[in-house]
Amino acid sequence: xxxxxxxxxxxxxxxxxxxxxxxxxxxxxxxxxxxxxxxxxxxxxxxxxxxxxxxxxxxxxxxxxxxxxxxxxxxxxxxxxxxxxxxxxxxxxxxxxxxxxxxxxxxxxxxxxxxxxxxxxxxxxxxxxxxxxxxxxxxxxxxxxxxxxxxxxxxxxxxxxxxxxxxxxxxxxxxxxxxxxxxxxxxxxxxxxxxxxxxxxxxxxxxxxxxxxxxxxxxxxxxxxxxxxxxxxxxxxxxxxxxxxxxxxxxxxxxxxxxxxxxxxxxxxxxxxxxxxxxxxxxxxxxxxxxxxxxxxxxxxxxxxxxxxxxxxxxxxxxxxxxxxxxxxxxxxxxxxxxxxxxxxxxxxxxxxxxxxxxxxxxxxxxxxxxxxxxxxxxxxxxxxxxxxxxxxxxx
Ligand SMILES: Cc1cc2nc3c(=O)[nH]c(=O)nc-3n(C[C@H](O)[C@H](O)[C@H](O)COP(=O)(O)OP(=O)(O)OC[C@H]3O[C@@H](n4cnc5c(N)ncnc54)[C@H](O)[C@@H]3O)c2cc1C
Numbered sequence: 001x002x003x004x005x006x007x008x009x010x011x012x013x014x015x016x017x018x019x020x021x022x023x024x025x026x027x028x029x030x031x032x033x034x035x036x037x038x039x040x041x042x043x044x045x046x047x048x049x050x051x052x053x054x055x056x057x058x059x060x061x062x063x064x065x066x067x068x069x070x071x072x073x074x075x076x077x078x079x080x081x082x083x084x085x086x087x088x089x090x091x092x093x094x095x096x097x098x099x100x101x102x103x104x105x106x107x108x109x110x111x112x113x114x115x116x117x118x119x120x121x122x123x124x125x126x127x128x129x130x131x132x133x134x135x136x137x138x139x140x141x142x143x144x145x146x147x148x149x150x151x152x153x154x155x156x157x158x159x160x161x162x163x164x165x166x167x168x169x170x171x172x173x174x175x176x177x178x179x180x181x182x183x184x185x186x187x188x189x190x191x192x193x194x195x196x197x198x199x200x201x202x203x204x205x206x207x208x209x210x211x212x213x214x215x216x217x218x219x220x221x222x223x224x225x226x227x228x229x230x231x232x233x234x235x236x237x238x239x240x241x242x243x244x245x246x247x248x249x250x251x252x253x254x255x256x257x258x259x260x261x262x263x264x265x266x267x268x269x270x271x272x273x274x275x276x277x278x279x280x281x282x283x284x285x286x287x288x289x290x291x292x293x294x295x296x297x298x299x300x301x302x303x304x305x306x307x308x309x310x311x312x313x314x315x316x317x318x319x320x321x322x323x324x325x326x327x328x329x330x331x332x333x334x335x336x337x338x339x340x341x342x343x344x345x346x347x348x349x350x351x352x353x354x355x356x357x358x359x360x361x362x363x364x365x366x367x368x369x370x371x372x373x374x375x376x377x378x379x380x381x382x383x384x385x386x387x388x389x390x391x392x393x394x395x396x
Contacts, residue, residue: 005030005125006319007144007153009132009166011038013045013107014291014308015159016114020058021316023121030153031124032146034131034160038115040107041269043185044217044224046202046302047110049100049385054309057390060113067109069216070101071201076355078366079207082255085369088377097378098385104202104224106187106217110305132160134169137285155286155326157315159308162274164293170284176274179298181352182231184242184268188223190216192264197257199223205258206365208358210250212258225261227251228273230356242270273298275349278342283330290315294334295341300351303344303384311337314392340387340394 006022008015011033019031047068055061076086088094090102118124134145135156144151158166162176193199193214202215209230217224229250244266251262275298282289291308315333322329357365372380387395 003028004141004152004154006155006157007032007142007151008157008159009144010158010160010164010291010293011035011115011126011128012159012161012291012308013040013111013114013305014161014293014312015157016111016118017054017058017309017312018157018159018290018315019124019126020060020114020118020121021312022319023118023124024059025316025320026123027316027319029124030151031118031126032130032132032144032151033126033128036129038111038126038128040111041185042187043107043226043269044104044187044215045107045110045305046215047103047105048303048306049095049098049102050388051306051309052100052103053388053390054313054392057313057392058114058117058309060117063113063117064103064105064110067113067218068103068105069218069220070103071215073198073201074102074204075198075201076204076206076369077255078362079205079210079212079251079254079258082257083366085206085366086372086377087374089374093374094378098381100385104215104217106222109218132158132165135166135287137287142286155288155330157288157290158293159290161292162296164289166287167282167289167293170287170289171279171282173276173279176276176296179273179275179349179352180230180232181228181273181298182242183271183273183299184227184247185271186225186265186268187217188225188264190221190223193223194257194260197223197261204355205255206355206357206362207251207254207258208362209356210254211355212251212261214261225265227262227268228355242268244268275345278338278345280334280338280342282334282338286326286330288315288330288333295338295345297341297345298348298352300348300355301344301384303348307341307344310388310392311341312392313390317391317393336393339396343383
C-alpha cells in the first residue's frame, strides 16, 4: 500500500466520520479543514436507527449515548389549531422494529465524539485553516491544490459540504438549488420551556408555508427550536443572524404555543436552505464525494448527516475489500449509495410540501395522516431505518 495518505477535504460530520471509518481500517488519512478550529453549529440533530447502527461500526456508541436524548414520540401538530396530525411512538415497539432507538443530540457533541475517536487513531492526521481549491489526478494518486500549497495523496474524498469545491471540479453542475425556504435556529435553557411543550418529544408544528420543530438536547438540559418559512428574499448564501420581527410576522396567528416559542428567543441564526437534484455518479478515478457534497438534501427527513455517516462506513468497507484498487472501490461506492440518497433527497422535498400545506392540501393532510396506525407508520419508515447493511450499502 502507498505511504501517501487518503486526503479528505472538509472536517464536518461527514469528513470526520470518513477519517474515523478509514483510519479504523488502517488507511493513512489526512483531513483538511478550511476553518481554523473544527466546530459545529450549536443546534440539534436527529439520529435515526440507521445512523445508530453506523455508530456501532465506528465504535462511538458509548460517547453518543452519554450525550443524546431518546425522545418517546415524534409528533406533528397543525400549526393553527394544535391538533395532532401524526404521532409515532419511539419506545419499545419502535426499537423492536428497527433494532435501535431514535435519538437527538447537540451537534457539537456528535462532532466532538467523531473528532476525538478519529484523532486518537495513529492513522489519522488533521490540518485546519487550509482551504482545498482544486485537484489534479495522476497515475497513482492526486495532487490537491490548497491555499497553503500542494498536498499529495493516494486519493481525495470531497467531504466539503453543500458548496463543495471538489464537486464543482468533479461534477461541474453549478450552484445548489435554492429551495426558497429559510431556517432560523436557536436553543433555549430547558427552564424557559413550559412542561407541556413536550420536553420528551420531537414536535413539528405544521403551518401554511411554515413549520416549527422543537426537541430537547444534552440530556434534557437545553431545548432546540428550528423555525422554517418560505421566502424569496435571499437568493444565495447565508447570514449569521436572523430577524426576530420577520419571524414573528411569518408565524402570526398560529397556535399560542408556537408563538410563545418564537417570542422567547431573541437571537436566531439563519440558513438559506438548498439541495440539488440527485446524481448517480460522483466518483472519477481517485476522487470521490461524500455527504452534502455528493447528495445535499433539504433537512425535512432529518437525514443529511445520517447519510453522510452511512457514506463513510460504505466507502471504508469498499476500500478495505478492493485489494488496493482505489479506482474500483470509488467507482463502486456511488452505485451502493445513490438510490438511497436520491430517495432521501426527493422525499425530503415532498415532506416539505406536506409540512407547509395550505387550503385543501392541509385539510387532506389533517384528515388522512391521523388515521395511520403506529404499525403503518413503522412500515412507511422501513426503507429508511432498515434499508442499509452494517457496511453502509443500500438495500433496495
Ligand atoms: C436546519 C437544518 C437541520 C438539519 N437537521 C438534520 C438532522 O436532524 N439530521 C441529519 O441527519 N441532518 C440534518 N441536517 C443536515 C446536516 O446538517 C448535513 O447534511 C450535514 O451536516 C452534512 O455534513 P457534511 O460533513 O457532508 O458537510 P458540512 O457539515 O457542510 O461540512 C463540510 C466541512 O467542509 C469544510 N469545507 C468546505 N469547503 C472546504 C474547502 N474548500 N476546503 C477545506 N474545507 C472545506 C467546511 O468548513 C465544513 O467544516 C440539517 C440541516 C439543516 C440546515
